[in-house]
């Protein structure tokens with residue numbers, strides 16, 4: 051029988067992914083390990099996990115690149131990292147004073163093929179962005195904008211540049227493959 055993938059739910063809160071190990075800064079959550087993401091290294095060996103999930107967490111941390119480097123360290127080569135974060139045009143992005151970062155669907159392009167021209171921010175290519183999915187507010191989804199934004203990368207860019215203050219985003223899901 052195939053073994054179950056080992057999953058880490060980072061900043062799990064009380065909503066830990068079924069079967070995952072949870073970490074959170076707050077002890078009164080479903081966390082198995084209490085750990086501050088802003089104080090690396092996290093108490094896990096290199097390449098320990100098959101999958102790492104951080105759902106509505108990355109916008110809370112002090113240093114996004116430092117956290118991404120640490121998530122990369124503890125995920126096995128070929129493993130997956132999933133992030134979900136509010137789009138900066140959503141109400142939720144600015145109504146929580148513990149949010150430090152207000153992101154868009156290109157915010158992780160530093161991890162792309164040529165680091166979006168900013169290769170000197172990272173020592174080497176750590177992650178391949180395998181999927182970006184934008185969720186829009188329900189009205190715009192209903193009108194078909196969400197399908198267009200996700201189907202056509204050029205339209206997503208056009209939407210970010212020209213439309214998103216009206217056709218507002220809700221949340222973005224980023225999926226990465228870990229390269230080592």
Ligand SMILES: C[S@@+](CC[C@H](N)C(=O)[O-])C[C@H]1O[C@@H](n2cnc3c(N)ncnc32)[C@H](O)[C@@H]1O
Nearest residue numbers: 061062063065074075076086087088105106110
């Ligand atoms: C908006 S909640 C999301 C909880 C859960 N992932 C979910 O989707 O329901 C953000 C979580 O990140 C945790 N968190 C924030 N900053 C953190 C840090 N520096 N280290 C570890 N956890 C942190 C919070 O305690 C909280 O549980």
